[in-house]
Amino acid sequence: MERTFIMVKPDGVQRNLVGEIVSRFEQKGFKLVGAKLMQIPNELAEEHYGEHKDKPFFGELTSFITSGPVFAMVWEGENVITTARKMMGATNPAESDIGTIRGDYGLTVGKNVIHGSDSPESAEREIGLFFSEGGQVDYTKDA
Numbered sequence: 198m199e200r201t202f203i204m205v206k207p208d209g210v211q212r213n214l215v216g217e218i219v220s221r222f223e224q225k226g227f228k229l230v231g232a233k234l235m236q237i238p239n240e241l242a243e244e245h246y247g248e249h250k251d252k253p254f255f256g257e258l259t260s261f262i263t264s265g266p267v268f269a270m271v272w273e274g275e276n277v278i279t280t281a282r283k284m285m286g287a288t289n290p291a292e293s294d295i296g297t298i299r300g301d302y303g304l305t306v307g308k309n310v311i312h313g314s315d316s317p318e319s320a321e322r323e324i325g326l327f328f329s330e331g332g333q334v335d336y337t338k339d340a
């Protein structure tokens with residue numbers, strides 16, 4: 198079954214949106230198989246966002262993501278990678294539809310509340326980066 202990496206960013210944790218975001222994924226029917234509140238070390242931030250290292254906003258991006266705790270999660274379910282991207286909405290909250298997480302709670306492209314893997318390759322890489330020491334739980338969920 199497919200798994201994806203989802204992270205409530207520092208602005209989402211500060212604004213008490215962890216419960217709301219977890220709830221949306223639960224209600225959609227996905228299964229939570231890993232979760233932790235953590236402060237991202239600089240090296241992990243640079244590796245996680247490695248594909249953006251030549252972008253002008255890279256410094257801003259890594260300093261923001263390390264500025265406070267994030268809530269890192271692994272969610273499992275059919276087509277969870279694509280569906281989670283739809284639930285999050287477009288990267289820039291100015292363009293994301295109302296009803297999506299970023300459309301409802303985000304204001305700027307930098308502080309856009311949530312991150313989610315954009316492909317099966319990214320999901321595998323990001324889950325590996327954030328849950329390398331374990332923390333994923335296999336269990337049966339009836340509903």
Ligand code: CMP
Binds near residue numbers: 249311312
């Ligand atoms: P995310 O899905 O975490 O992946 C890369 C992030 O870069 C993206 O969400 C945005 O928050 C951030 N980002 C993209 N464009 C900009 C920008 N112009 N300025 C600051 N941050 C950006």
